[in-house]
Amino acid sequence: KQEVTxxxxxxxxxxxxxxxxxxxxxxxxxxxxQWFRQDPGKGLTSLLLIQSSQREQTSGRLNASLxxxxxxxxxxxxxxxxxxxxxxxxxxxxxxxxxxQLTFGSGTQLTVLP
Amino acid sequence: KAGVTQTPRYLIKTRGxxxxxxxxxxxxxxxVSWYQQTPGQGLQFLFEYFSETQRNKxxxxxxFSGRQFSxxxxxxxxxxxxxxxxxLYLCASSLDPGTGQPQHFGDGTxxxxx
Numbered sequence: 602k603q604e605v606t607x608x609x610x611x612x613x614x615x616x617x618x619x620x621x622x623x624x625x626x627x628x629x630x631x632x633x634x635q636w637f638r639q640d641p642g643k644g645l646t647s648l649l650l651i652q653s654s655q656r657e658q659t660s661g662r663l664n665a666s667l668x669x670x671x672x673x674x675x676x677x678x679x680x681x682x683x684x685x686x687x688x689x690x691x692x693x694x695x696x697x698x699x700x701x702q703l704t705f706g707s708g709t710q711l712t713v714l715p
Numbered sequence: 716k717a718g719v720t721q722t723p724r725y726l727i728k729t730r731g732x733x734x735x736x737x738x739x740x741x742x743x744x745x746x747v748s749w750y751q752q753t754p755g756q757g758l759q760f761l762f763e764y765f766s767e768t769q770r771n772k773x774x775x776x777x778x779f780s781g782r783q784f785s786x787x788x789x790x791x792x793x794x795x796x797x798x799x800x801x802x803l804y805l806c807a808s809s810l811d812p813g814t815g816q817p818q819h820f821g822d823g824t825x826x827x828x829x
Contacts, residue, residue, distance in 0.1 A: 632815060633815050635817060635818070637820075642822075643822050643823075644719070644721075644805055644820035644821050644822040644823050645805065645807075645820040646820070647817040647818065647819060647820075650815070650817045652815055690758070692758075694815075697760075698773070698774060700760065700763075700771035700772055700773055701763075701770075701771050702748075702760035702763070702771055702773060703748075703750075703758075703760060703818065704760070705757055705758035705759075706757075707757045708757070
């Protein structure tokens, strides 16, 4: 059964800092790894999707990397802004039990201080 | 392009009742997945429908069921409600997750059981 862990659970940084969020997964047989952000009271917004054959994906100030062999992914946020404050979730797309599904980590709650 | 729409946004029920939640996917998306989000268990996969057929199912009891209509809209039903069913229920749509397409989430239905 796939298990996804995110460290740290919470992070507070001053505006302008570069930061890294970590995600680890136990089963490397994944189709892809996805990063989402969730604002309070809202659903999830897809940020980046890295296919299993890729090493990284970039979108604006965000860069996500994937190392399947070690079961790790990182989300790098450059020049953080207060608007980046949210909970960031990673999800591994693979077979867990007998179903193909996204298995989510518990998230990193990010606060960017002005 | 309209996003994923979930109705209602909020529901209050009592133990033993049943409830039906609705999800309208992004136009053209044929896959609809349902997730339960609670503070204790995080995000957990319920089931996925594709072309009116349940294609994947998570580890939830039979009280949780769903269906998908020919226009890809989906409903989720929970019977004999329990206090532990209080959660945010999220729906996500995709062209086809099987091809590595990202999932797009609605804002959810917050269900409270009294």
